[in-house]
Amino acid sequence: MNQRSSRPSRPQRPHPPRRRPGPERPPVDDPARLAALETLRAVRQRDAYANLVLPGLLRERRITGRDAALATELAYGAARAQGLLDAVLTACSDRPLNAVDGAVLDALRLGAYQLLRTRIPAHAAVASTVDLVRAELGSGAAGFANAVLRRVTAQDEAGWVDEVAPDEETDPIGHLAMANAHPRWIAQAFAEALGSRGEPLRDALAADDTRPAVHLAARPGECSADELAAMTGGEVAPYSPYGVLLEPGAGDPGDLDPVREKLAGVQDEGSQLCALALTRPALDGPDERWLDLCAGPGGKAVMLGALAQLSGATLAAVEKAPHRAELIRKVVGDLPITVHVADGRDSGLPAGSFDRVLVDAPCTGLGALRRRPEARWRRNPSDIAPLARLQRELLTAALALVRPGGVVAYVVCSPHLSETVGVVADVARRTGAERLDTREAFPAVPHLGDGPHVQLWPHLHGTDAMFCALLRRPV
């Protein structure tokens, strides 16, 4: 990283402690930025999820319309871009960021995001951020924030990437990771799954660095995708027969009538396709008993339950966490679904008693980083091994629960090879399960590679990076 030649002058004393707003510092009248700032603070202080905190703040404070859109853009954008913003702020600050008061750092991230990734004029981005700092923390902290942010205004995002990112020639993955605000190890995992460090990786990281459309799934038998699109003003999805896409920022989808009336649910199109894939392979013999072994909070279970109802089958839904099992119960309504609170590895359900089994296993979620703004900075490589072990155990259990000739779908929302092909290859070898050509269960979906498994991608399919492998238990 290059060092800049001149920097804000070093303060004479340590950073001032936090102070409450006094009469001389009236609270600022900037509800959007204040809500974004408080969201970033909750993410940093309490490990909160930005996409749970912010909607609550907007509701509570009745922030709507343009202010709500601005708050959302700033909070989610700054949380998503944190690594890039911190690299730039480090280059603009006279002290390491871990020596900066956390509340000031939140504001600096908010300010830097506006400067680098929005069209907000630089003077407005700096002044509004400095006002927030002054109102809460006083003039010493405001002076520091002002000096740092003025340094950030020296160049645009591309200029800063050139300065703070690893060299493109010697470390292309590190460079792309920084340019697209991903930790390097995640960019490396994407590169390995794509078999590329070039354009496909650039496209994948860039697509993963944007806000996704909201995807809805019409409940089979209740409502068609065309009807749902007409009711919501959305667009029929390209691949799922039940999918509808809404513009990013189209408001809280939970408020939509069809969602409230359980005619539809919020579900990524890739997730819909993976649930449907379980139902596609032909079976010899009965096809009446289906199982979802990791079912909470119930997105795929509802889709499978509705399809089971149409075909005269039933669905057992197993979930280990009682509160997540409760979420399934809330959404199943009168569908033929029985919920079991149990560990899928030892569920107590009879061996060989199901015709189709879905294992939508717990995973790192590296395939859904677009939807969870801060998640990429929270995960770390040591998360992988214990999850891969659990995934292997759950898939092995599923292959014991399905009858000979029955089908298992192994699904994770991650492209990490240790969670995807690594798990499937290992379990197939140990159990003798047959790997089916999963691409056949994704009709009309392009760019599915050489198979036999399916890896979806945001840049190729507009979906989360879901992985699906279909296996058949030998007769």
Ligand SMILES: C[S@@+](CC[C@H](N)C(=O)[O-])C[C@H]1O[C@@H](n2cnc3c(N)ncnc32)[C@H](O)[C@@H]1O
């Ligand atoms: C990826 S989520 C499933 C998402 C769900 N299929 C849907 O579409 O809404 C994985 C789920 O597995 C549950 N889980 C974790 N360990 C489990 C285990 N040993 N047995 C069963 N469920 C487990 C988690 O609590 C979580 O709800």
